[in-house]
Amino acid sequence: MGCALLAAAMAAGAALIAQVQTAMAADPLARQIFALTNQDRAERGLPALRWSATLERSAEAHAEIMAQEPELSHQYPGEPGLMQRAKLAGVHFHAIAENIASGWSAEQIENAWMHSTPHRKNILDPKLNALGVAVVQRGRQLYVVEDFAETTQALGVRQVEERVRALLRADNVDASAPEGAAEQACRMWRGIPPGTNARAVVRFETSDLSQLPGVVVQEIRKGEFGRAAVGACVLPAGEDFTTYRVAILFY
Helix, strand or coil: HHHHHHHHHHHHHHHHHHHHHHHHHCCCHHHHHHHHHHHHHHHHCCCCCCEHHHHHHHHHHHHHHHHCCCCCCCCCCCCCCHHHHHHHHHHHHHHHEEEEEECHHHHHHHHHHHHCCCHHHHCCCCCCEEEEEEEEEEECEEEEEEEEEEEECCHHHHHHHHHHHHHHHHHHEEEEEHHHHHHHHHHCCCCCCCCCCEEEEEEEEECCCCCCCCHHHHHHHHHCCEEEEEEECCCCCCCCCEEEEEEEECC
16 A cells, blocks of 8 residues: 555656656757756756746747857847847846757767866856756757856845845944935935935945945944935846846935
């Protein structure tokens, strides 16, 4: 009875894995290359890359063009570059990289990448955490694009402000001042908004909300201010990375 239950559970688990893999990528060749890439990482003690549908869209856009061109390239005339392609596909990232190839099998292509220094570096980069793969077939020839990224969550203005406040509080700064004037300062190029008694302002752009930039730490270390307000604002269209603009008013 126990063996039968175990067998049924294993079968259900296998079916679930198959469903996830199908949802992950419709193309079996793309799934195979994804698995081979993670196998090469696992053999060297690196964490597996997760499948990214947005990176898959970015890779597909390039693979379709590449399959029609006489030579391989990361960008063709009139085509957006890798970072812009990824952004258009909806990817939010700190860093991004790409492998391209043509060949006759998934194993041949993965082997060629692992024997090429720049391609191998992308595959084994410990900072990268997501991958999308696209394969276009012309006759027996495969045209393959791997788009890698160190992905990050896209945060709203209020979420950014709260994260920066938490960093200030961890540095013993009272960050409870209302955000209105700081948000206005964020939208300004220079100066302190009129009508506020703030004594200093620091503006910065960052993609890393795990620590305060050095310019902010310098102001804190002066020990001249007892309170702060945090304001975030939306960056102009066209930014390639998920970067946040913040202003801190010190009182």
